[in-house]
Amino acid sequence: MNNQPLESISIAQPHPVNTSLRQKMALALVAVGLLFVLVTWASRQVWNPLLSLTGSLVTLSVGTLWYAFETYKGSLPGIKNNGVMFRSLSNRGVWGWMVGVFITAFYVCLYWFPKMLGGLVQMFDPLSMFIRGRAADQWFVYGTFYTLAVLLLGVKFMLKYRHNRYQQIRTISVMFFQLGFSFLIPAWMLLMNQPEFYFTYFWPLKYDYLFPNTVNWLTNSYAHLGVFLVFWGAVMSFIAVPVLTYFFGKRWYCSWVCGCGALAETAGDSFRTLSDKSLSAWKLERWLIHSVLVFIIITTILLWANSWKQGAILGEYSMGFSKTYGFLIGSMFSGVIGTGFYPIFGNRVWCRFGCPQAALLGIFQKFFSRFRITTNGGQCISCGNCSTYCEMGIDVKSYAQRGQDIVRASCVGCGICSAVCPRGVLRLENGSVDLMDRAKYPE
Amino acid sequence: MKIVIIGNGIAGTNAARFIRKRTDHQIIMISEESWQPYSRTALMYVYMGHLKLKDTHLYEDWFWEKNCLERIQSRVNRVDIHKKQLQLQDGKTLEYDKLIIACGSRPNKFGWPGQSLKGVQGLYHLQDLESMEGSTLDILAAGKNARAVIVGGGLIGIEMAEMFHSRHIPVTFLVRENSFWNQVLPPEESDMINRHIREHGIDLRLNTELKEITGDAAGKVSEVYTNHGDRIACQFAGLTVGVSPNIEFLKESGIKLNRGVLVNEWLETSEKDIYAIGDCAELQQPDSGRRAIEAVWYTGRMMGQTVAQTICGVKTAYKPGIWFNSAKFFDIEYQVYGDVPAVLPAHLETLYWEHPEGRKSVRINFEKNGGAVTGFNLMGVRYRQEVCEKWIKERTPISQVLENLSLANFDPEFFRQYESEILDQYNRQNNTNIRLSSKRSRNQVSRFLSNLGQQSNA
Structure with missing residues (x-):
């Protein structure tokens, strides 16, 4: 309260004006949905998973969509960033910090203490049985929430930019790829006892898709399909990425296809102003992101050399490499900092400072696009x-x-x-x- | 050499930047208003909460030191042209070898009763924005009776209306003319904006002038009276009836003044080594069709760049080129290229297309004889400046412009394009059969524009 006016000059506390009764009711519905989630999170044994799941997802979805419609229905189409700089959520205020801590805590549980997710995983069993043919695990819970966030807040984004067809079509695209290629298709592949494969992620973002272990596993265990998947990954990494980036820039992937981008562009939209615009941040960005890319390239080469020499180079360290990377970059950077800190550092921290795929696409975009x-x-x-x-x-x-x-x-x-x-x-x-x-x- | 610049708006800042690019002269910028040069046109977005003040700064903080651009935050009280010396507000003096006056404008006040009450103001400076914030507290305190009255149907007036609208404050907008900004906008566009203002719930009153402002016991504005005898209770009265050069402090200096500081085509004033640029400069012989004082962002920027050349030894006349300007009226963007007068002169014809929803339009003016295009007026549609300029400069006939109209389209990808509708309308009106011969394509635009270089070199 005391330092805000200095930055925005606003001393008139303009925000709370005009939240309609319907908006409040919609938010209350969202709160009920969250309550379902929190109660099951806290409990060991879930009371009727199917009902709990339906109850929470339906109230969350209906509440969010209703709120979005109420927010934009009264205004004419156009850019309406009124009050963005006054709002607690989008301005590192109390709401921003609370949401940040909440999402971060969720990630910490997800990556390192999955048992602490308690009944939440069990609640998702009915859905998981239905589309994957097996019980839920923490990743399925995560994937469902993730996809739901992209879809619901994607609709909100489309309402906000309903005058802008580029934004509309782009958002439909990220929603489509998230739902289809990052959620349903991998689930159906599991259902058919095939590998859980993500067609829209490739090396170096999905770094292990071109690691010797994965390649051997796919080709040995899944015969023709496995060969195709390895082939697909290699073609995407080495042919599609440079060619499509030449034609359209890195956007064909980062803001049209990629799941990280999908979340950033929809759920993360409110936090886009928080990115650091300074020259020093740009310098840091170039050092960090290219270091990650170099690290992955070296790791990949080492692993292949090691595999070719039958383990003579790395010995037992070979697993260590990918594990270290997985912890530092995969979990810490892309998950906790990348998404958990949306309300603090902005919605593209991972994409800007850490993602090796973005680094590679960026090099093509800068020099040959x-x-x-x-x-x-x-x-x-x-x-x-x-x-x-x-x-x-x-x-x-x-x-x-x-x-x-x-x-x-x-x-x-x-x-x-x-x-x-x-x-x-x-x-x-x-x-x-x-x-x-x-x-x-x-x- | 020591160059002193009075004012750190876009004109002064650009002059400093371009002098630094070419020389190592000492450069000092003086501003009373703000330590950080910022974008004046963005003030509204700070009030509306789209931006923070620091987002409007023209350059990051390190820029000034890195480029050795010294800054003084003070007011210049007097210019002594004989001693080549400035007297500052704090009693200090400052010598100069060359002086650039870029002190901008201030809002007009026409001696209305009550114009000095608290809560009555224009919008030009950062300080105006701060006092608007202060008044906003008073407005909101009025609860259901909250209202702001804005006087003057121009760009700042509609900005102010949008600002209050963003904070859910009811606005009454008094416009003297019978349609918004119709000294500049042709009737159809002007009417589109009338409708657009009203669809935002603004109480737009055309043909209405301010008669008197009255205040309460505390000296705060409480009512506004119009020339029709209407009384409007309010807690704020915005006076946005244009601006005038802010040259009070030069009255005794000996520099020749009229409404602004008089300058020749090299932006030199009557006194040696003193130049004037931006809002405060008045050209003695403006180009035909141009005004002597153009208080516009773009002209200020160009003047800054031009005067920098002259000061660095490459004497350069101010040639603003083809007129262009832009604005945004609530949700409708406005661009103009070339000459599009409010009232169509007899030797011109106009092609005006409007979208059925009434929030987009394209107007192309061309000569009756020969069809050379003279100007483009765009509402809610973006056109490319370089392409339009090239057509106007080369006096391209309307038929050829229409065939290639897609080249001008600058709307984002996937936006509906209206070129064929515009052509249909022209064809219907003129019994012609012009067809679009090119699609919107960056490559075609590049080829079209690089053509220009070859022709003008030859």
Whole structure:
């Protein structure tokens, strides 16, 4: 309360005005759903898993959707970021910290103390039996909540940007890939006693898909399908990534397909302003993300060399490598910091500072892609909306106000800078004619 | 050499930046208003909570030190052109070798009764925003009777209306003309904005002037009276009836003034080594069709860049080129390229297309003789500045422009394109059969624009 006005100048506490009764009722419904979740989380033995599950998911979903409709129904389509800088949730206020701690605690339980999830896993048994043909585990619980968050808050995002077809189509795409390729298809593969395979994740993000162990396991245990899956992974990593990035920039993956991106763009939308826009953050980003990429490349090469020499190089350390990486990067970075800290560091911390796939896509995007964000002549008024709402922490304004097009490795092409620009200055484009002059200074 | 710049708005800041690019001269910027140069046009977004103040800063904090741009936060009381010296508010003096005056504007007040009451103000400076925040407390304290009255149908007026609207404060908007901003916007566009203002629940009163503002015992505004005798209870009155150069402190200096600081085409004032740029500069001989004082972000920026060249020894005339401007009226973006007068002159024809929902439109003006295009007016549709400029500069005939209209489209990908509707309308009205010959494509735009370089070099 005491330092907020200095930053936003607002002293009139504008936020609480006009939360309608219906919005409050919708939020109450969400709270009931959460209560279901918390009670089962706390209990050892779940009372009627099917009813509990249905009760919690239905109230959560209906409440969230109802709230979203109520929020946007009264206003005309357009950019309505009113009060974003005053709100506790989106501004590292009390709500922001509470949500951050809650999600972080969930991740800690999920990764390291799954037993502490108590009856929550059991509650999901009916759903898991239905689509996977086996009892639930903590990953299934996580996957369901994750997918639900993408779908529900994806609908909210689409309502918010209902005037913007790029945002609508892009959001349908991430919802589709999350539900289909990151949730249903892996589940159905399990149901048919096949490997739980994620077609939309590849090396180096899903680093172990090209590790010798995985390749051997897939080809030995699943015959033709296994060979196909290994082949699929290799083709995606080494052919699809460079080719598609050449044509469309890294956005084809990061903000259209990837599940991490899906959550960031939907559930994480409220936190996009929290990304650090400073030059020093950019420096840190380049060091960190490329270190992770190098680490994975070296690990992969070592593991293959080791496997070729039949364990002579690494000996028993070979498992250690992937385990260390899994703990530090897979769990700590992408899970706890990447998602748990959404309300503190913004919604793309993992994608910006840690994701090796983003690093690789970024290198292609920077040096060999048709993609750029075009600045419309001299129309920029330096207002700062583009930079502020850039989830990747790119200081878009610093380019736009010089009339320069933007070519940055980290840009995921979400298109929000272009959407929030009040003067129509920015446009995401692909073009090959001026490939090497994309970022040139205008005369 | 020591260069002093009075004012750190976009004109002054850009002058400093471009002088630094070319030279190692000492550069000092003086501003009373703000230590950090910021984007004035973004003030509204700070009030609306889209941005924090620091988000509007033109550059990160390290920029000024790294580029050796010295800053002084003070007010200049007097300019002594003989001693080449400034007297600052705190009693200090500051010598200069070259002086750039970029002190901007201040809101107009036309001597209305009650214009000095608390809660009556314009919107130009950071301090105006702060006092608006203070008044917001008073407005909200009025509960169900809360209301802000805004006087003046221009860009700042509608911004202020949007600002209050974002905080759920009812607004009455008094506009003297019979349609919003119709000195600048053609009738159809102006009417579109009238409707748009009203669909936000703003009480827009056209043909209405302010007569008097009255206050309560505490000296706060309590009522506004219009020329129709209406009485409007309110806790805030915004006066947004234009701005004037902020040149009071130069009255005694000997520098030739009119409404602004008079400058020639090199932005030089009557006195040697003193230049004026931005809102406060008044061109003695503006280009045809342009005004002597253009208090616009873009012209300020261009003047800053131009004067920097001159000061660095490359004497450069101020050539603003093809007129352009932009704004946003609530949810409707506005762009204009070239000359689109409010009243169509006899030698011009206009093609006006409006979307059935009434929140998008495209207007293309062209000459009756020969069809050369002269201007584009866009509402809710984004067009490319370089493409439009090239067509206007090269006097491209309307038929050719229409064939290639997709090249100008700058809306985001997947947005509905209206080029064929616009063409249909032209064809119907003129009994022609023009077809779109190109699709929207970045490659085509690149080719089209690089063409320009070759032609103008030849």
